[in-house]
Amino acid sequence: MFIGFNLGGWSTTRTTRDVAQNAVMESYAAICVAQFMQEPTADEKLKAFSALSASQRYGYMEKGGWDKMPGQETADAGVSRACISGIAMLVKN
Numbered sequence: 001m002f003i004g005f006n007l008g009g010w011s012t013t014r015t016t017r018d019v020a021q022n023a024v025m026e027s028y029a030a031i032c033v034a035q036f037m038q039e040p041t042a043d044e045k046l047k048a049f050s051a052l053s054a055s056q057r058y059g060y061m062e063k064g065g066w067d068k069m070p071g072q073e074t075a076d077a078g079v080s081r082a083c084i085s086g087i088a089m090l091v092k093n
Contacts, residue, residue, distance in 0.1 A: 029082035
């Protein structure tokens, strides 16, 4: 079993589930950033975002609704965090 898990590439159900959840979260974050950047006034919103403190960014994200995935009524907190990080990277560039 040691060889199978360490060298053979086997994984547990939990590991597989964690990898899948991380992949979904990354896709949602990318969708969120894209929704933010597709706004007609994206440049202005990016400037406003950069002026906010870290705690204010969550409210800004919630107000804009970019972290909501199509068909969802509320956003997932993990998506919001990941999206804020993604947009913050755009501000630095």
